[in-house]
Amino acid sequence: MVDYIDGRKESAMSLLEKSVNINSGTMNFSGVRKVADQLMPEFEALGFDVWFEDGAAFNRAGHLIARIEGGKGPKMLLIGHLDTVFEPGSPFQTFTRVDDKQIKGPGVADMKGGNIIMLEALRALYSAGKLSSMNIMVVMTGDEELSGRPLALSKKALIDGAKWADISLGFENGDGNPATANVSRRGSVDWVLTVKGTPAHSSQVFKPTVGAGAIYEASRILTRFYDKLRSEQLLTFNPGRIMGGTEVTHDKLNNSGSTFGKNNVVAEHAIVTGDIRAVSQEQLVRVQHKMTAIVQQNLPQTSAVIEFGEGYPPLSPKPGNHELLGIYSKVSQDLGQGSVTAVNPLNAGAADVSFTSEYVKMALDGLGMSGSGGHTVNETALVSALPAQAKRAAILMSRLSER
Known part of the structure; x- marks a missing residue:
């Protein structure tokens, strides 16, 4: 041969x-x-x-x-x-x-x-x-x-x-x-984080009825991802796109979007997209559960959900x-x-x-x-x-x- x-x-x-x-x-x-x-x-x-x-x-x-x-x-x-x-x-x-x-x-x-x-x-x-x-x-x-x-x-x-x-x-x-x-x-799965805050004049930010706003909440979530997940062996997770403000449009198909917001307005919306790369299905499921738990621990007057898409298995x-x-x-x-x-x-x-x-x-x-x-x-x-x-x-x- x-x-x-x-x-x-x-x-x-x-x-x-x-x-x-x-x-x-x-x-x-x-x-x-x-x-x-x-x-x-x-x-x-x-x-x-x-x-x-x-x-x-x-x-x-x-x-x-x-x-x-x-x-x-x-x-x-x-x-x-x-x-x-x-x-x-x-x-x-x-x-x-x-x-x-x-x-x-x-x-x-x-x-x-x-x-x-x-x-x-x-x-x-x-x-x-x-x-x-x-x-x-x-x-x-x-x-x-x-x-x-x-x-x-x-x-x-x-x-x-x-x-x-x-x-x-x-x-x-x-x-x-x-x-x-x-x-x-490693398998690869996309995720989309959608955050909502309470719009108000920026002078009212952090007050009990207004809270932190969508951008602060998105920042909290990403920071917690970084702190809690980066020690996972052979795991990477990356936010590749972030948009926030009073109005946000997300064109997922074309990996793009647009935002409108003012410095004196508490952000009502934020969207972050990214991926996870895991070496086993067990690791992927475990990390998804951790991310979901982090997302649910919201700052005052905010809410957030994370959705995981189809992807390649490990x-x-x-x-x-x-x-x-x-x-x-x-x-x-x-x-x-x-x-x-x-x-x-x-x-x-x-x-x-x-x-x-x-x-x-x-x-x-x-x-x-x-x-x-x-x-x-x-x-x-x-x-x-x-x-x-x-x-x-x-x-x-x-x-x-x-x-």
Whole structure:
């Protein structure tokens, strides 16, 4: 399999170039579908049943799904995504070979490179006569970068795949370092704090009938969040937007708003929006309860409510994930590529693999391209990473199938 992958270096790079040169910003539905149409015949040639799940129900392009079943070994779910953050209006549209070591382009690392790594690993298994006796499902989502809503619909294919599978393998680029992989990713949930005060002339602030006003109450709540929650290990919580005054309008869809207020009027309204990133579902629920309790301890003549939105669940660092990392690290060492350690969860954002955590026995992410500058016009990837990562993935899946 190693020699097979080495023999396909240029063909694999050419396939990646063609994929990158198709704009597939999440909201460019036709572009996302074109990337799927490019890859579907490649999976069919390996013996997969392949179909495209339409995303109209959740206002996205949809997902590529492929499956092959032929043995008694573990069921593996392989995860990729077709979309990028670069919409048609972006100036960053084309694949470039920077030199013999680096390539540049929208999605070379996040994560069209990972898609091709997955495909090349499967080709190697096919060439070795192993693939037809394995149980593998591929889900390449069309909305990883900007998920469709409701999540119950947009992530259903992933969740159904996870319920079918024993093991999930994500081909995201992790932290860009080939010496690491993700056994854990923090979940991400948005929140909105809405505060009301009693309007009055500022000369009356703090009097029993007027109280503190909405802005003081919002400040109290945020300060208490900071004091009571920042000691939580691997937790971050961030207020990203605050508006307050006599009148406040909040445009949640466009992450904007407007305010009107005067220095001599006690603020009647305040709105704060932010997110929480937690390493486990238990931590997330516990922190939400703490935040809610803080919000309810109001200053005089104020009231406040906090609402938590849909979000990505955590990929919790359970023992099976660490066991899988150990197997992957041994593969890497056997290939002469060195050991692989776990990415610090503080350096790992949310990803589609997290939706599988509740259902599979083992999960590992970060098997994709090594690179840097993701989500920017400076996104680059290492040429050597494509064959190197494909070799590791192929041998990992081969060894897992024999367990």
